[in-house]
Amino acid sequence: NAGVTQTPKFRVLKTGQSMTLLCAQDMNHEYMYWYRQDPGMGLRLIHYSVGEGTTAKGEVPDGYNVSRLKKQNFLLGLESAAPSQTSVYFCASCTNPNEQFFGPGTRLTVL
Amino acid sequence: DAKTTQPNSMESNEEEPVHLPCNHSTISGTDYIHWYRQLPSQGPEYVIHGLTSNVNNRMASLAIAEDRKSSTLILHRATLRDAAVYYCILGYGGSQGNLIFGKGTKLSVKP
Numbered sequence: 001n002a003g004v005t006q007t008p009k010f011r012v013l014k015t016g017q018s019m020t021l022l023c024a025q026d027m028n029h030e031y032m033y034w035y036r037q038d039p040g041m042g043l044r045l046i047h048y049s050v051g052e053g054t055t056a057k058g059e060v061p062d063g064y065n066v067s068r069l070k071k072q073n074f075l076l077g078l079e080s081a082a083p084s085q086t087s088v089y090f091c092a093s094c095t096n097p098n099e100q101f102f103g104p105g106t107r108l109t110v111l
Numbered sequence: 112d113a114k115t116t117q118p119n120s121m122e123s124n125e126e127e128p129v130h131l132p133c134n135h136s137t138i139s140g141t142d143y144i145h146w147y148r149q150l151p152s153q154g155p156e157y158v159i160h161g162l163t164s165n166v167n168n169r170m171a172s173l174a175i176a177e178d179r180k181s182s183t184l185i186l187h188r189a190t191l192r193d194a195a196v197y198y199c200i201l202g203y204g205g206s207q208g209n210l211i212f213g214k215g216t217k218l219s220v221k222p
Contacts, residue, residue, distance in 0.1 A: 004154075035212075042198060042212030043155065058209060090154045098143055098202070100210065102154030 002026055004103035006091050012109045013081045021076040021106050023091030029101070031094045032074035033058075034066060036087040037105075043090060049074055081110045115199045120217045123189045131184040131216055133199030138179050143202050145210065146173065146184045148195040155198065155212075158184065194220045 007022040023032065030051050035043040035058075045058030049068040063085060065077045074093075078085060086109050092100040116134040123129040135144065146158040159166055159173045161182075166173040172185040186193055198215040 040214070042214055043210070044212070045209055048209065059211070092154075098145060098160045099157045100147075100155075102156065105154050 004091055004093055004101050006089075006103040006106050008106060009104070010107045012111065013078075014111050015082060017081050018077070018079050019081065019108075020078075021089055021091075021108075023074045023076070023093075023103060025072055025093040025101070027093065027095075027101070028071070029093035029095050030071075031097055031100075032068065033092040033100065034064070034074065034076045035090045035092065036060065036085075037090060038087050046076065046089075081108075083110045086110045115201060115213055117197075117199050117213065117216045119214070120219070122219045122221060123186075123193075125191060125220055125222050126188050129186040129189045129193070129218065129220075131186075131197050131199075131218065132181065133183070134181045135199070135201055136180045138201055144173065144175060144179075144182050145198075145200040145202055146171070147198045147200065147210075147212075148193075149198070149215070150192075150195045158197070189218075189220045191220050191222060194218055 004025045033048040034046040037043045044060050046064050047058050047066040049055045052071040055066045067075045089106045091103040094100045143160050143162050145160040147155040148158050149155045159171050161173045174183045196215040196217050198212050200210050
């Protein structure tokens with residue numbers, strides 16, 4: 001049981017490049033979330049999903065898109081990366097929204 | 112969304128109890144009180160949550176004031192591994208898990 005895994009762990013992009021972050025969970029959770037964490041700050045919710053095929057916007061959705069084609073995977077896309085998107089990205093999943101399980105994070109730098 | 116106020120930092124000695132306070136004077140009747148912690152370079156970890164009554168689990172205890180305007184996370188015997196940032200978060204019990212993290216309290220544990 002791997003829990004919540006995130007791919008890749010680190011990435012450096014140039015401004016304007018695109019990429020996709022993958023979050024996978026093997027706990028059969030319905031809910032999945034993408035957060036970002038900037039230095040010295042708490043996490044902010046980007047997008048979330050309450051089930052396969054559904055997604056919704058969180059607190060800071062601009063510049064990101066998501067897809068949940070399979071229950072176990074939640075993808076976060078950056079179509080045209082900007083330096084302001086330099087951050088650590090965390091994925092979480094759960095059955096009960098009160099108890100979220102977080103992945104180890106992806107550290108993204110946009111030059 | 113209701114906000115929380117926590118001290119920026121606290122210190123504790125190893126093997127002593129720790130009381131982490133949180134003020135949430137604008138809490139609504141349906142807001143749950145959640146606590147998560149984040150160890151250095153890791154994703155957040157669920158600690159405990161509650162609505163009105165005090166709660167205990169293997170990690171900690173949550174004491175909720177009778178008027179619910181404040182709460183305290185209690186670590187019964189601090190260990191070095193408990194050094195982390197602790198986040199007190201309010202969330203609507205019927206929501207889809209949109210946690211709003213503040214800056215939290217950085218707990219240092221001295222041997």
